[in-house]
Amino acid sequence: MSIPKSILIIGADRIGALVPRLEKLGTSRITHWSARNDKTAKNIIPAHIELVVFFTDFLNHTAARKLKSQVKQLGLPALYCRRSWSELADQMNQLPLQ
Secondary structure: OOOEEEEEEEOOOOOOOOHHHHHHHOOOOEEOOOOOOOHHHHHOOOOOOOOOOEEEHOOOOHHHHHHHHHHHHOOOOOOOOOOOOOHHHHHHHOOOOO
């Protein structure tokens, strides 16, 4: 998989520092859900999403469990990491090429 054009980031309160770096890699549409409370668990992953990133250190457990289930049902690739550019970039570099 090349760098996805549309990413859903779940977790973390702020992702402002990551957005320019993702855009520089070629991502043009970034959706962010903070997932600090149970309400996020009711969200439905949009159809345009190509990759889901879970920031595990800022994530409600109920939301994580329900959204992870959606990701599996949709067959989307998912990354699980801390809110750290180095960790995210490393995992994105390991995505299979298409």
